[in-house]
Amino acid sequence: MKNMSNFESYANKLVEENHIPGVGVGINKNGERLYEKGFGHRDVENELEITPDTIFGIASMTKSFTCVAIMQLQEAGKLFVHDKILKYLPEFRTADMEKTEQITIHHLMTHTAGIPPISTHVFARKRSIDQDPSAKDYLDLDLVNNAGRAIDTYDEMFDFIAELNYQPLADPGTSFSYSNDSYGLLGVIISRVSGQTYEDYVTEHILKPAKLDRTFFDLEKLASFENVTRLYAAKTTEEGVTVYPTEIWWDAPAMRAAGYLKSTINDILRYLEIFRNEGMVDGVRILSEESVAQILYPHFEYNNGIYYGYGLRITPDYYGETLIEHGGGLKGVSSLMFMLPEQGLTGVALSSLASVPSGRLLMGALNVLGGREADATHIHFETEPIDENVLGKFVGSYKSGEGMSVQIDVKDGQLRHFTGGSYNPLRHVGNNTFVGIEKNKQDTIGFISNEAGVVDRVFYGSRQILRDE
Structure with missing residues (x-):
């Protein structure tokens, strides 16, 4: 194995600069451990180390488990991914039922149902x-x-969405916007088709047969395990960033299918064998080869050579190879898992603080293993000229129902994005798309116009966020 000291220097710098309390990394090659290390602590105050069995939240990495469940049910003949969702969710209502009647399970799985980032998850x-x-x-x-009122049940979720009366972003299957709501609906379909709760189905048909013994949904189970991370939060004041422990794990009973599993480095690396090994884990078949291929297929390109499969992101040309990955973010959670099938590599990073670059850290390890600098990137944007006089059409406030706000302004002929308490200058890379100038803030921000040619939304954080009127 390559000397990982360059990676560890890079990782330690990221941990320090981003005030990360603790992050664990594990990488396998052909199912065998190639590298593992904990940076920081699972409990800073008591200096407890991170191990491959430390339990963290994994947030939206859960979405691939949801898709595995859907594919199992398709194999059992209980549903078909191209079925219309109203077959299983007849009470689902929106302001545009003509478009809603066209939504299929496949559209939910690929975030192409046309559902905007509404406030259901909040x-x-x-x-x-x-x-x-x-x-x-x-x-x-x-x-x-x-x-x-809080949404505690599926019925309350349906009522809430119906009352929102939202307008779809586009015809189903034509436009991508990352949607926790879509995965919440998939959880309902799994429950109704299987006759079990979503959580019980995933536990019985995925977690137990794959022997993911430290992976679970139920918060009450946390107390029965040793080696569980503390959660942390960060606040920014004039004195700087303060990171502090916070004891409450968040839950969303009606939307657990979108991101509420807890797991470990060892369990996630074992789980990734399902995809690396064409559906098998230690001789136990979890999925058919055909279902794995369908999950890993690049169904919809949503951003600069990045596609969405079923619950996983696919980059067909990552330094000439295929990168399969998905991350997650939640209170006290920042996670990423990946697979590089041509090399038999799988990896995961799990952290205890939201909005920290666990993904960059893990990809730094992959870079070093590939003989590249730790901070290398396969995505390069060429700056394209744009008339300063047109920058004003992008200026404004864009807000999502999930609580995200994107503030855009212009200063000295430079478009800027306000994020993380400061302004991030942007450069134009073509087609009304901009990226951050700073190396550590290369967020892609694309502006979308309506039929009248007026910019009415921004594509940011994989979501289409509407202009705040």
């Missing part, structure tokens, strides 16, 4: 947020000023 975890003082410090999201 209210699905409202009981957690309301009792958590640290919620006010969560990222750049406004999660604490949402009056209304």
Whole structure:
């Protein structure tokens, strides 16, 4: 194995610069451990180390588990991914039922149902947020000023969405916007088709046969395990960033299919064998080869050579190879898992603080293993000229129902994005798309116009976020 000292220097710098309390990394080659290391601590105050069995939240990495469940049910003949969702969710209502009637399970799995980033997920975890003082410090999201009732059940979720009366972003299958709501609906379909709760189905048909013994949904089980991370939050003041422990794990009973598993480095690396090994884990078949191929197929390109499969992101040309990955972010969670099938490599990074670059850290390890500098990137944008006089059409505030706000302005002929308490200058890379100038803030921001030619939304964080009128 290559000397990983360059990676560890890079990782230690990221940990320090981003105030990461603890992050664990594990990489396998052909199912065998190639590298593992914990940076920082799972419990800073008591200096407890991170091991491959330390339990973390994994957030949206859960989405691939949801897709595995869907594919198992298709194999069992209980559904077909191109079925219309109203076959299973007849009470689902929106403001545009003509478009809604066209939505299939496949559209939900690929985030192409046309559902904008609405506020369902905020209210699905409202009981957690309301009792958590640290919620006010969560990222750049406004999660604490949402009056209304909590969503605890599937029926309440349907009622809430119907009352929102949202307008679809586009015809199903034609436009991508990352959607926790879509995965919440997939959880309902899994429950109805299987006759079990979503959580029980995933536990019985994926976690237990794959022997993922430290992976679970139920928060009450946390107390029965040793070696569990503490969660942390960060607040920024004039004195700088303060990271502090916070005891409340968030839950969303009606939307667990979108991101509420807890797991470990060892378990996730074992789980990734399902995809590396064409559906098998230690001789136990979890999926057919055909289902794995369907999950890993690049169904929809949504950003500069990056596609969405089923619950996983696919980059067909990552330094000439295929990169399969997915991350997750939640209160006290920043995660990423990957597979490089041509090399038999799988990897995962799990951290205990939201909005920290666990993904960059893990990809730094992959870079070093590939003989590249730790901070190398396979995505390069050429700057393209743009008339300063047209920059004004992009200026404004864009807000999502999930609490995200994107603020764009112009200063000295330079478009800027306000994020993380400071302005990030942007450069034009063509087609009304901009990226951050700073190396560590290369967010892609694309502006989308309506039929009248007026910019009415921004594509940011994999979401189409509407202009705030």
